[in-house]
Amino acid sequence: MSLINRKKNRLVPEPALRRMPCYLSYLKLAQRDGHKYISSTLIARDMGVDPTQVTKDLSYTSIVGKTRVGYEVDALIEVLEDFLGFTVVDEAYLFGVGSLGKALLHDYGLKQFGLKIVAAFDVDPEVVGKTIEGVEIYHYDELDRMKDNGVKIGILTVPVDKTQEVSDRMVESGIQGIWNFTPVNIKVKEGVTVQNTSLYAHLAVMFNRMKANS
Known part of the structure; x- marks a missing residue:
């Protein structure tokens, strides 16, 4: 990601950043279906978002649509991928190779969104020493030996009790x-970024909404 785009991202509200990958996936489907141009109105209709919100979100990338035509699909995909940092693949270590960890190792989509798992760590002798989807699983104690490899994610x-x-x-x-997939709110020193993705929290929200709708 360029320095300019990193500066832009600091100014972008988090809800907008969360929507942008969804726009990108939608646009790639539109591209596959042969669409050359697409309007914010159509994006909004298909994604259940207000058209003005779509226009505002995309404005953070500095791309501008054409009147009565919309956005050029190929160009918008390229701009979004660059803006979100998906054009450069960052390497990551995975800590914990249980059912969720294994699922992430099998997730080919991560690399498309700029993230490549290059090694995994665990203490379970059943998984240590094995290779899953080309990723070798090391014993947790070997982390010190590999800390100078430049991996920052x-x-x-x-x-939970080890988080x-x-x-x-x-x-x-x-x-x-x-990238924290546990339900624990971890404490880190200043300068370290934590992104919480609690499956259980989202499950609770879904259950609550289902009850409200019934």
């Missing part, structure tokens, strides 16, 4: 960004 899928301990070790080893 860590994906956290360990058991803080492992995150502390990750930061000590040089990890600067943690």
Whole structure:
């Protein structure tokens, strides 16, 4: 990602950043279907978003649509991928190779969105030493030996009672960004970025909304 785009991203509200990958996936489907241009109105209709919101979100990338025509699909895809940092693949370590960790190792879509898992760590002798989708699984104690490899992103899928301990070790080893899939609110030092993605929290929201709708 360019320095200019990194500066832009600091000014973009988080809800807009969350919507942008959804726009990108939608546009790639439109591209596959042969669409050359697409309007914010059509994007909004198909994605259940207000048209003015779509226009405002896309304006953060500085791209401008054409009157009565809309956005050029190929150009908008290219701009969004660059803006979101998906054109450069960042390497990551995975911590915890349970069911969720294994699912992430099998997720081919991560690389399309700029993330490549290059090694995984666990303590379970049943998985240590094995290779899943080309990713070797190391014993957790080998992290110190590999901390100088320049990997700055860590994906956290360990058991709840080990979450803080492992995150502390990750930061000590040089990890600067943690994608946390556990329901634990981890504490990190200033300068380390944490993105929480709690499956259980989203499940609770879905259940609550289902009850409200019934």
